[in-house]
Amino acid sequence: MQWIKIPLIIAAVLILAMVFRHRQRVGLRAGSRLLVLALAIMAVTSIIDPDIPQGLANVLGVTRGTDLLLYGLIVVFVLTSLGLYFRLSETEQHLRRLVRSLAIEEALRRDGPPGARRSPPTRDPGPDRTPDADGT
Amino acid sequence: MNSGPTHLNDDVWVIVPCYNEGPVVRGVIQRVREHFPNVVAVDDGSRDNSAAEIAATGARLVQHPVNLGAGAAYQTGVDFALRDPDAQIFVTFDADGQHQVEDVVAMVHRIREVDVEVLIGSRFLGSVDGMSTSRRALLRAAITFERVTSGISLTDAHQGLRVFRRSFAQILDLTAHDMRWASEFLTRMSEHQTTFAEFPVHVRYTDYSRSKGQRSINSVNIGIDVLIDKVLRGR
Structure with a gap:
């Protein structure tokens, strides 16, 4: 047995543990998570006994077990990247909505509701606010 | 719907998004306010003195704490103006001085007369000063x-430069935060079968506005993003 197998097994188990520990935060979709699980099992079995994934690869018509692992990894990578992309754009959308409504509330608080019969602002934009607004 | 003091333009809100337009924004808003009392300038997280310049004009100021992009600034302006129950007509107007207030006056006058929800300014029905040939060709392709x-x-x-009624402002809901907003605006129109017309406007590109304008190559990004949006929305 080569010694490299020990750190590789530990790494695979650690990755699996991390994925499940942070499932809320990372929010991986279930399909992607199952693939990760399958990959981790494959990783461990192929490290212990390379013949097992090799046999599976032969059944599926893939030349080598490591190739099968690579294909699975690509699928997981693409799924995860896409999931993160959608999640990120969703978060950005939420952030923009939040910032926009915050800006409007702030403007209403400062100068009152819009179009109140053209009444002048309660406080004039006088000399008290120009210095800090410039910030030069 | 058409009640209210039309000659005062009290029911009109002009929305001016502003990002780092400190040198010109005060003059632009002052000219708009000669005709339209209700102006909301959305400072989109400018790093210059835009906010102070806007405050000096007496226009309503809404400040994004961070820069979100033109589309977000327009939507903020529309949301703010919708808070005014008397607001019936909404105008989008650029802060860099390329648009003419006279065009807005004419467009607002027109939309009160004809029964359309949206009036879109057209440079090619009107006139453009200082636009390069390549830019013109690009805009043709965009059409x-x-x-x-x-x-x-x-x-x-x-x-x-676009003028629209309250009914359209309520459904606008721009989610595209950047320059895609112009496309999303049209998408919203086609989704709701909004009635619209074009109106000739006169746009003047100065050295200032050219230096602030979009780089032409960015149209590739915008185009691809618009297509992606279409595909995702289509599901």
């Missing part, structure tokens, strides 16, 4: 692009 993707046929698809 074809919009015709294919949104099914709305215009002579000028990416023009910031």
Whole structure:
């Protein structure tokens, strides 16, 4: 047995543990998570006994077990990247909505509701606010 | 719907998004306010003195704490103006001085007369000063692009001067935060079968506005993003 197998097994188990520990935060979709699980099992079995994934690869018509692992990894990578992309754009959308409504509330608080019969602002934009607004 | 003191333009809100337009924004808003009392300037997280310049004009100021992009700034302006129950007509107007207030006066006058929800300014029905030939060709291509993707046929698809009624303002809901907003605006129109017309406007590109303008190559990014949006929304 080569010694490299020990750190590789530990790494695979650690990755699996991390994925499940942070499932809320990372929010991986279930399909992607199952693939990760399958990959981790494959990783461990192929490290212990390379013949097992090799046999599976032969059944599926893939030349080598490591190739099968690579294909699975690509699928997981693409799924995860896409999931993160959608999640990120969703978060950005939420952030923009939040910032926009915050800006409007702030403007209403400062100068009152819009179009109140053209009444002048309660406080004039006088000399008290120009210095800090410039910030030069 | 058409009640109210039309000659005072009290029911009109002019929305001016502003990002680092400190040198010109005060003059632009002052000219608008000669005709339209209700102006909301959305400072989109400018790093210069834009906010102070806007405050000096007496226009309503809404400040994004961070820069979100033109589309977000327009939507903030629309949301703010919708808080005024008397607001009936909404105008989008650029802060860099390329638009003429006289055009807005004419467009507002027109939309009160004809029964359309949206009036879109067109540089090619009107006139453009200082636009390069390549830019003109690019905008022609953009018109074809919009015709294919949104099914709305215009002579000028990416023009910031637009006038619309409250009914359209309520459904606008721009989610595109950047320059895609112009396309999303048209998409919203085709989704709701909004009635619209074009109106000739006169745009003056100065050295200032040219230096602030979009780089032409960015149209590739915008086009691809618009297509992605279409595909995702289509599911």
